[in-house]
Amino acid sequence: MKKILFIIAGEGYQPIEYGIPKKILLDAGMSVVTASNVEGKATASDNSTTQVDIVLADVIVAEYDGIFIVGGPGAMTFLDYGETYRIVREAKDAGIYYGAICISPRILAHAGVLKGKKVTGWDGDEKLAGIFDSVNAVYIREPVVIDAKLLTAQGPMAAEAFGMAIREALV
Numbered sequence: 001m002k003k004i005l006f007i008i009a010g011e012g013y014q015p016i017e018y019g020i021p022k023k024i025l026l027d028a029g030m031s032v033v034t035a036s037n038v039e040g041k042a043t044a045s046d047n048s049t050t051q052v053d054i055v056l057a058d059v060i061v062a063e064y065d066g067i068f069i070v071g072g073p074g075a076m077t078f079l080d081y082g083e084t085y086r087i088v089r090e091a092k093d094a095g096i097y098y099g100a101i102c103i104s105p106r107i108l109a110h111a112g113v114l115k116g117k118k119v120t121g122w123d124g125d126e127k128l129a130g131i132f133d134s135v136n137a138v139y140i141r142e143p144v145v146i147d148a149k150l151l152t153a154q155g156p157m158a159a160e161a162f163g164m165a166i167r168e169a170l171v
Helices: 017-026 081-092 105-111 128-132 154-169
Strands: 003-008 011-013 031-036 040-046 049-051 066-069 099-100 145-149 152-154
Touching: 003 017, 011 017, 011 154, 017 031, 017 066, 017 128, 017 154, 031 066, 066 081, 066 154, 081 099, 081 105, 099 154, 105 128, 145 154
Parallel strands: 003 031, 003 066, 011 040, 066 099, 099 152
Antiparallel strands: 040 049, 145 152
16 A cells, blocks of 8 residues: 655645645545644644644654655745755655645755756746746746655645646556
8 A cells, every 4th residue: 555645734725735635645545644743733734633643753754655745835934944855855866756736846946856857836936937946957947846755736726736746656
């Protein structure tokens, strides 16, 4: 059984970007583990909650077939730091599928795992092209972009396509 790790902010994760891909993967018979910067429950941007299975510091990357960061208003505040960087760097280095949706591809940029890659993400502030250019990544304005083992998506409207892309990559 394929085992997928979704990383969500302890506060302010995007529930559509988390829930829809998670359901697609569960329906495909995959296991989905939820990691966060907090223990217990994480609170979404709509105040719904989900159970956190593991804190970021305890994540052992080799246990997963794919690792993906969910977006939302809390992502840059609570996930843009060393533990998240460690996880995605180890995933990339190990040849594990990895990626992010919405604002979270910026975290991948900060982690240094996008050099030479084609990527997408949320660009409501029109800063994404500059961010990706600064790390030698190519910004593709599409809902979902797949570049080898890297999968990125624009936001809630691309959540279903993101989930299906992860499923197809891991079948």
